[in-house]
Amino acid sequence: MSPASARALTVDSLNPKVLALADHLGGAVARRAERMQKELETNPGLYPFNEIIYCNLSNPHYLGQQPIKFFREVLALCDYPHLLNCSVTSSIFSSDAITRAREILDLIPGRAMGGYSHCQGTEGLRNAIAAGIATRDAFPCNAEDIFLTDGAAAPVHMVMHLLIRDEKDGILCPIPSHFLYTSSMALCGATLVPYYLDESGGWAVSISNLKKQLDGARSEGITVRGLVVVNPGNPTGQVLVKENQCEIVEFCRNENLVLLADEVYQENVYTDEKKFISFKKIARSMGFGEEDISLISFHSVSNGYYGECGRRGGYMEVTGFNSEVRKQVYKVASLSSCSNLAGQVLVSLVMNPPKVGDESYTSYREERDRIMLSLSRCAEAMVQAFNSLEGLTCSKAEGAMFVFPSVRLPKRAIAAAEAMNAKPDVFYALHLLENTGIVVLPGSVFGQVPGTWHFRCTILQQEEKVQLIIYRFKAFHKAFMEEFRD
DSSP states (O other): OOTTTOOSOOGGGSOHHHHTSOOOTTOHHHHHHHHHHHHHHHOTTSSSSSSOEEOSOOOTTTTTOOOOHHHHHHHHHHHOGGGGGOTTHHHHSOHHHHHHHHHHHHHSGGGOTTSOOOTTOOHHHHHHHHHHHHHHHTSOOOGGGEEEESTTHHHHHHHHHHHOOSTTEEEEEEESOOHHHHHHHHHHTOEEEEEEOBGGGTSBOOHHHHHHHHHHHHHTTOEEEEEEEESSOTTTOOOOOHHHHHHHHHHHHHHTOEEEEEOTTTTOBOOSSOOOOOHHHHHHHTTOOTTTOOEEEEEESSSTTTOOGGGOOEEEEEESOOHHHHHHHHHHHGGGOOOOHHHHHHHHHHTSOOOTTSTTHHHHHHHHHHHHHHHHHHHHHHHHHHHTSTTEEOOOOOBTTEEOOEEOOOHHHHHHHHHTTOOHHHHHHHHHHHHHOEEOEEGGGTOOOTTOOBEEEESOSOHHHHHHHHHHHHHHHHHHHHHTOO
């Protein structure tokens, strides 16, 4: 082969762990939606609808959710501190936003938002976040346990690199769950040890199933290092009850597992019967301290009533590890220099929002409550609509940003999907897209009990559009079931 025609890199020469990753984000449904979007831009009358409605995206601001004014005011003042010296600023920005921006800038070395911070995050911001966590949990939080990160994905990857040594190490991971965990495990060469959530029990975690999966993995020579729990759940939308959380903590303690608590949807709870409780609070309430259980908690500013996905702010709280292990955590964290400063600032604001008596408090609460009530109404409307249709069952959306209905597909539809070499839920989602313009994520993206089929639909569309989604979906589903009726 001549040098001109040689290629230094081909697909076959790539890391096989990369090639083994499932093509989640660029799946058949998403790719088809992108093509249809472009087609509609050049030929608006091509389909029996005039827009693509993205119910596959957990991207609140893109879908119309408005940012919280106080947070954006503080960010603007921090990014352009010259405004703090302008006479007109007090007539544009709230007084507490001005005060908070000054306080935050004083915490940042050189007052430089464009500079590097400490690799673990700006110390003063970590102190503020630790205080916010302590207020939330009613238990102390040490700022040295906080690592500020670019969202929640970055620390998940970091932790996987710390825990996984080779393919003989495994992680217990819920099915269904966000593909962040399964993908990160695949890249690290870990063995996935799946445990199925109990759909009939509101997507609860079955301890007997956990034990069965753990024992089975160990019998095959797998060293199970940790347990992932997502609460509130993605894609399932459940909020775990306190008793179930206590069982999980006890299980991890008895089995010497690191508990990896994904708590990024902690603000998204829509039921009066349940509330979010952090796993750290559960553990401390049970009397377990640093010596009893190893726990890593993840949070992000991408969700909740804030929905600041593009800001890439997040943290992990690392507890229950000795000093030598913590040095290694610090070493891995230092590889990324630091997380972005705007994200760090926003995390500090999310964990310490305006309080009663602050000028911004009333508007902040109004904005927050309006967003949360809208999400709750959208979730309830979708659940009711799905449960009214033949072959569809949908658990109540207690939290997070999604509903995850189960669809019992006719045998003829399953056969038609197999003839196209497509998974049945992908086949269903493609038909939904082609007929309505609605984009959902097939359940096979997240994993599901074999022989069952689901799809994930976000509740983030604006309320007026949700009614259109329901109308189109009902018409489609009835026609689909008639077309493929056995």
